[in-house]
Amino acid sequence: MKKYSLALLTSILLSTLTACGDSNLSLNEQEFSSELRALNSALYRQSDLKINELPFTEAYLERRHSILSNKLLSSNVAIHSELDYLRIQQRYPERYLPWPGNVPVITYIQEKVSTEVVDKWFLFVKSKLVEASESNIRLNRLEHQGLLEQLTSADIALQSRDDLISYLNSYRPRAMLGLHQLPNGKEWYQSKLNFYGSIKTSPNKVLANLTKLTVHDTNTVPPVMPNLHRPYILELLPDSCKKLTGLNWRDGFVNLPASVAKCKQVRKQHKMLLLTIMEVDLGLHYQGWSQQQAFVVLNSRLALNEQQAQQLIANIVYFPATIFAAYPYFLQP
Known part of the structure; x- marks a missing residue:
């Protein structure tokens, strides 16, 4: 052919x-x-x-x-x-x-x-x-x-x-799990950061911001474990937060940026968890981390067993950049 x-x-x-x-x-x-x-x-x-x-x-x-x-x-x-x-x-x-x-x-x-x-x-x-x-x-x-x-x-x-x-x-x-290894993969990932996180700067600058924002706390325990059928940030939105209708089947027809914008509760309660997942997301999809590198970071920051960490990594792989729907609100004074 x-x-x-x-x-x-x-x-x-x-x-x-x-x-x-x-x-x-x-x-x-x-x-x-x-x-x-x-x-x-x-x-x-x-x-x-x-x-x-x-x-x-x-x-x-x-x-x-x-x-x-x-x-x-x-x-x-x-x-x-x-x-x-x-x-x-x-x-x-x-x-x-x-x-x-x-x-x-x-x-x-x-x-x-x-x-x-x-x-x-x-x-x-x-x-x-x-x-x-x-x-x-x-x-x-x-x-x-x-x-x-x-x-x-x-x-x-x-x-x-x-x-x-x-x-x-x-x-x-x-060989690797992230988008970076595909043709135009880094540009593809950047387009997702643009939408979900309103991010116009480079992923490297985002990573530098995350480093400043993150407070290490190994006692952080995810309130619910992710599955492979929808972005993890949807699991973190409490029932009291209205999920606004969207157009994307991958996100369950929920507009993630708009929904997270109206739910301050999730950003306050899960700051360490969200920032850690953002760092791993960037690592896998942009920097070319291996699955083991992602596991080490998650294991050092969060109270996860191996199965839970691998579930979280899989969710990050299948739903790139979606966790960044919460990112703009960590930058606000």
């Missing part, structure tokens, strides 16, 4: 999507939300919507670009910011890794689509992973392990499933 550079592939894709997209419509917040929920119904829990497109297929990408190209009729600054963020995310390599390792897609789709559709999707996932490898885009170890575990435990008798398992068994994940 011919090898193309990531930049060329991106250019071709975006020009194709622009030509195909039905853009320039005007939608309000509810209409945007409904369209994006319907599109991503195979990617999040508690979706009772019909599945029209499976994740990151060409039809999915075309539909997503069409939706995001529309005009938002709203005076809500937070929603406009999130929409701009989602538009920017189309530039980066996510689409080449079509099955997020933390999302049980098989469970979500198995009773909603035919076996033939599942079969085609398994074939698509394998072909996309092969294509991605040729552009130096590879799954990390956690993503690789997550897909293998889902496939081997699935009760689906398909040759395409067996072929995908065989391919993944011979697959070599990338």
Whole structure:
């Protein structure tokens, strides 16, 4: 198969999507939300919507670009910011890794689509992973392990499933866990810092600020342990804090920056925990820390056992920069 550079592939894709997209419509917040929920119904829990497109297929990408190209009729600054963020995310390599390792897609789709559709999707996932490898885009170890575990435990008798398992068994994940190791990975991470933390400075300057803010306290115990299905900062928001509706399936359709802004309680109660996770987030995704380096920092700052630390690391890997929704409020006098 011919090898193309990531930049060329991106250019071709975006020009194709622009030509195909039905853009320039005007939608309000509810209409945007409904369209994006319907599109991503195979990617999040508690979706009772019909599945029209499976994740990151060409039809999915075309539909997503069409939706995001529309005009938002709203005076809500937070929603406009999130929409701009989602538009920017189309530039980066996510689409080449079509099955997020933390999302049980098989469970979500198995009773909603035919076996033939599942079969085609398994074939698509394998072909996309092969294509991605040729552009130096590879799954990390956690993503690789997550897909293998889902496939081997699935009760689906398909040759395409067996072929995908065989391919993944011979697959070599990338060495590090963070975004920095992907093409344009540092820029991708910076775009996430910009949105979640309103950060315009370099990650190195952010790390310097964190060092000044952090007060070491090894007695800090997380009130609840993270899971792999939503950003950890959502676990820290008490029930009394209203979670404001957002547009991003990865965040459970919660606008994280806007929600955290209205919840001073979480920032006061969990300062040491939040700042420590921010440091590890930067370390993994920007500085190229190993999993062991992340574990050492967490273990030295927080009262965690090994399993808890690894759960927290996995959440940081799957939800880059989301913890920085609390960052701007630590800088205020």
